[in-house]
Amino acid sequence: MKELLSGNEAIARGAWEAGARMAVAYPGTPSTEILETMAARHREVYSQWSPNEKVAYEVGIGASLGGARTLVCMKHVGVNVAADPFMTHAYTGVNGGFVLVTADDPEMHSSQNEQDNRLYARFANVPMLEPSDSQEARDMTMAAFQISEEFDTPVIVRVTTRISHSKGVVGVGDRKPGPEKQFEKDPPKYVMVPNNARQRHVVVRDRLAKLEKFTEMTQFNVLEENGSKIGIISGGVAYQYAKEVLPDADYLKLGFSYPLPLDKIRKFVESHDTVLVVEELEPFYEDQIRAAGIMVEGKKYFGHLGELSPYRVADGMKAAGIVDTVAVSKIAPAENMFPRPPVLCPGCPHRGAFMALRKLKVAVTGDIGCYTLGFTKPLGAMDTCVCMGASIGTAIGMEKVHGYAKGTVAVIGDSTFLHSGVTGLMDAVYNNSNVTVLIVDNSATAMTGGQQHPATGRTLMGDEAGKIDIGQLVQAMGVKNYRPVDPYDYDQVLNTIKEEMANDGPSVIHTQRPCVLMPKRIMEEPYTVDLEKCTACGACFRISCPAIMAAKETNERGHPKAIIDASLCTGCTLCSQICPEEAIILKSQMVEA
Amino acid sequence: MEKDHFDILIVGVGGQGVLLASEIISEAAIAAGYDVKKSEVHGMSQRGGIVTSHVRVAPKVYSPTIQQGTADIILAFEQAEGLRAVNWMKPEGVAIVSTTALIPAIVTSSKQFDYPEDALDQLKAKADNVIVAEADRIAGELGNPRLVNTILLGVMSALLPIDREVWLDTIKKKVKERFVEINLRAFERGEQIQRESVVS
Numbered sequence: 161m162k163e164l165l166s167g168n169e170a171i172a173r174g175a176w177e178a179g180a181r182m183a184v185a186y187p188g189t190p191s192t193e194i195l196e197t198m199a200a201r202h203r204e205v206y207s208q209w210s211p212n213e214k215v216a217y218e219v220g221i222g223a224s225l226g227g228a229r230t231l232v233c234m235k236h237v238g239v240n241v242a243a244d245p246f247m248t249h250a251y252t253g254v255n256g257g258f259v260l261v262t263a264d265d266p267e268m269h270s271s272q273n274e275q276d277n278r279l280y281a282r283f284a285n286v287p288m289l290e291p292s293d294s295q296e297a298r299d300m301t302m303a304a305f306q307i308s309e310e311f312d313t314p315v316i317v318r319v320t321t322r323i324s325h326s327k328g329v330v331g332v333g334d335r336k337p338g339p340e341k342q343f344e345k346d347p348p349k350y351v352m353v354p355n356n357a358r359q360r361h362v363v364v365r366d367r368l369a370k371l372e373k374f375t376e377m378t379q380f381n382v383l384e385e386n387g388s389k390i391g392i393i394s395g396g397v398a399y400q401y402a403k404e405v406l407p408d409a410d411y412l413k414l415g416f417s418y419p420l421p422l423d424k425i426r427k428f429v430e431s432h433d434t435v436l437v438v439e440e441l442e443p444f445y446e447d448q449i450r451a452a453g454i455m456v457e458g459k460k461y462f463g464h465l466g467e468l469s470p471y472r473v474a475d476g477m478k479a480a481g482i483v484d485t486v487a488v489s490k491i492a493p494a495e496n497m498f499p500r501p502p503v504l505c506p507g508c509p510h511r512g513a514f515m516a517l518r519k520l521k522v523a524v525t526g527d528i529g530c531y532t533l534g535f536t537k538p539l540g541a542m543d544t545c546v547c548m549g550a551s552i553g554t555a556i557g558m559e560k561v562h563g564y565a566k567g568t569v570a571v572i573g574d575s576t577f578l579h580s581g582v583t584g585l586m587d588a589v590y591n592n593s594n595v596t597v598l599i600v601d602n603s604a605t606a607m608t609g610g611q612q613h614p615a616t617g618r619t620l621m622g623d624e625a626g627k628i629d630i631g632q633l634v635q636a637m638g639v640k641n642y643r644p645v646d647p648y649d650y651d652q653v654l655n656t657i658k659e660e661m662a663n664d665g666p667s668v669i670h671t672q673r674p675c676v677l678m679p680k681r682i683m684e685e686p687y688t689v690d691l692e693k694c695t696a697c698g699a700c701f702r703i704s705c706p707a708i709m710a711a712k713e714t715n716e717r718g719h720p721k722a723i724i725d726a727s728l729c730t731g732c733t734l735c736s737q738i739c740p741e742e743a744i745i746l747k748s749q750m751v752e753a
Numbered sequence: 754m755e756k757d758h759f760d761i762l763i764v765g766v767g768g769q770g771v772l773l774a775s776e777i778i779s780e781a782a783i784a785a786g787y788d789v790k791k792s793e794v795h796g797m798s799q800r801g802g803i804v805t806s807h808v809r810v811a812p813k814v815y816s817p818t819i820q821q822g823t824a825d826i827i828l829a830f831e832q833a834e835g836l837r838a839v840n841w842m843k844p845e846g847v848a849i850v851s852t853t854a855l856i857p858a859i860v861t862s863s864k865q866f867d868y869p870e871d872a873l874d875q876l877k878a879k880a881d882n883v884i885v886a887e888a889d890r891i892a893g894e895l896g897n898p899r900l901v902n903t904i905l906l907g908v909m910s911a912l913l914p915i916d917r918e919v920w921l922d923t924i925k926k927k928v929k930e931r932f933v934e935i936n937l938r939a940f941e942r943g944e945q946i947q948r949e950s951v952v953s
């Protein structure tokens with residue numbers, strides 16, 4: 161049977177076929193669709209969102225200890241959050257097979273950095289598989305469970321955006337149950353106190369030695385001989401780019417890429433005149449190959465930054481002297497093109513908060529989510545963004561050293577607050593910080609596509625769920641100044657922020673309006689512009705709403721008046737609240753007039 | 754020998770149905786017996802940004818992405834996005850472009866940027882084979898602005914070695930049942946545009 165599957169869908173499929181009984185994750189592009197596919201199509205696998213990647217990983221440890229084949233998925237930076245359990249899980253090993261999928265994002269299409277998580281495999285001394293297309297994503301996920309059980313170790317399956325989000329034809333099969341296992345008490349293996357951990361570290365090194373033999377034999381490290389004097393060592397999507405450019409070279413394709421098959425590599429290098437290593441981001445293969453005393457080149461030609469592409473690989477091969485020409489665009493690119501950056505949607509409940517913050521000209525420590533778009537012009541009301549949950553700690557630090565007490569506001573989304581903002585707020589209460597925290601709550605993890613989280617009342621699989629009350633949680637932690645507000649009421653938001661910045665102690669302002677896209681698209685009666693009243697002052701353009709556009713009509717100075725696209729307007733009312741001429745009115749009022 | 758590999762770049766703006774169109778092309782090509790890879794980036798781009806999808810059809814496909822300057826077909830759901838993508842196309846390629854114009858807030862709210870009102874003329878000056886489709890107007894006539902993607906698929910369909918029946922079956926499979934009828938009509942309107950166009 162064959163299906164057109166994305167890399168993410170294929171991973172879910174592979175885990176299902178391999179008999180996985182547990183899949184757990186926190187959403188993050190480009191990994192999110194793995195669990196979404198599992199919950200939609202492969203319902204024999206119990207799957208759940210956890211509040212963050214660390215908890216997801218720990219739930220995974222428990223499921224594996226309980227005997228189930230377990231899949232844990234996250235984006236590359238999620239592994240940083242889960243790194244604590246991960247690094248020591250490498251010591252304890254597993255019971256049911258345990259597969260960690262890390263979905264990296266070279267080029268940072270939707271991320272704050274482009275760290276190369278292959279380095280985690282080496283850091284923790286755990287084996288890693290690197291699929292180069294959807295078929296391998298399925299096959300390697302299935303194999304990873306076996307390897308995990310055979311060598312008693314968590315196994316990394318490392319993909320990148322181009323694998324996760326590309327679709328290809330995949331041969332698939334049926335689900336087979338995994339091995340039947342129960343939890344068995346074994347404190348020396350599972351209780352990582354120093355004395356036990358010292359013993360387990362020995363086990364880790366022994367295991368690595370066995371894996372070093374395995375990697376020389378596995379079918380996933382394939383030699384492709386075409387009788388060429390040129391040899392290419394590559395893996396992941398880079399392999400596909402290289403094949404595209406130079407199909408007739410000899411290849412050593414690395415699918416099981418930690419530990420590396422150094423003997424195989426040595427023979428390959430010895431039997432070719434020129435050998436190049438083609439890999440994205442860090443010189444992960446190249447450094448280890450060179451450290452083994454085998455001379456190869458790679459990064460010198462292909463660079464460390466961003467995504468590779470057929471063009472970049474061809475260009476590097478030309479610099480290395482193994483291809484003569486690189487196809488270039490014969491049609492010149494268009495000049496002076498305007499940008500089309502992502503913007504907050506029409507009616508987005510985050511907009512009101514940023515309109516108010518811009519007006520107040522305060523220092524705004526930001527966080528990650530749709531609301532990060534509040535930094536873009538013309539809103540321009542966010543000053544920092546580092547990682548999920550960072551806004552509150554950053555605000556506390558700034559306030560402590562700068563006495564910005566009355567001028568620092570942290571902005572954080574609901575899913576992000578539950579992910580890692582709660583501990584930051586604890587710090588604010590504990591250390592008597594005067595920060596003002598704005599929780600912009602849209603009842604969704606919107607940035608990644610509207611997933612459920614612990615305060616939405618639904619699980620990933622669609623069941624009714626326990627529901628955290630963010631207001632109660634905040635107050636239980638000792639925040640005395642807790643103020644729920646309606647973000648569609650501009651004056652209320654503005655005045656509440658002003659008041660809370662003047663109040664002593666930490667304050668939490670909680671905006672509450674659902675995302676306009678999810679779970680269902682919100683469309684109230686649209687607004688329209690009375691062009692006779694509009695003076696083209698531009699105030700509504702500056703709230704950055706995609707539904708508000710320039711009209712053909714201008715004022716006497718030639719500035720365009722505004723029109724509203726009725727098919728986009730959700731009737732949120734914000735523009736009508738700030739229009740000084742009261743020219744923005746409901747469409748029905750316009751018809752009556 | 755008939756040409757058996759096609760690189761198609763689909764461009765548009767979030768919400769225009771770029772991903773559904775690339776899905777339909779891919780499924781149709783598989784049904785016609787080809788290997789297919791398609792690649793796109795989602796995430797931030799949902800929020801009114803540019804959406805690009807690469808579809809590669811051949812007996813055997815390696816890279817999931819097209820190399821700049823080598824696309825056989827550009828399918829643009831928005832005219833300025835068609836212009837922005839033109840250098841991805843090979844000189845003998847065909848650009849199929851909707852007259853749809855979507856002007857972002859960043860252009861209206863600042864004097865720094867202009868929307869190229871003459872995008873179609875610029876496009877024709879750069880590329881030899883351009884088919885302009887008034888897909889936004891036709892979609893309006895059919896009563897649903899979201900049909901732009903299916904109309905453009907209709908325009909493109911005759912350029913690929915995939916039978917008409919396969920296209921129609923794939924649309925029936927991929928589109929929600931209550932929208933099948935209207936999508937088939939949109940597809941036919943697109944085919945008509947292709948027949949009447951000068952490019953063959």
Ligand SMILES: Cc1ncc(C[n+]2csc(CCOP(=O)(O)OP(=O)(O)O)c2C)c(N)n1
Nearest residue numbers: 188528529530531573574575576605606607
């Ligand atoms: C450690 C980590 N995990 C996941 C992500 C991906 N991610 C970015 S923002 C976000 C959550 C956004 O939800 P919320 O805070 O509710 O804001 P919204 O997008 O709904 O406005 C996620 C999951 C990330 N950047 N870092």
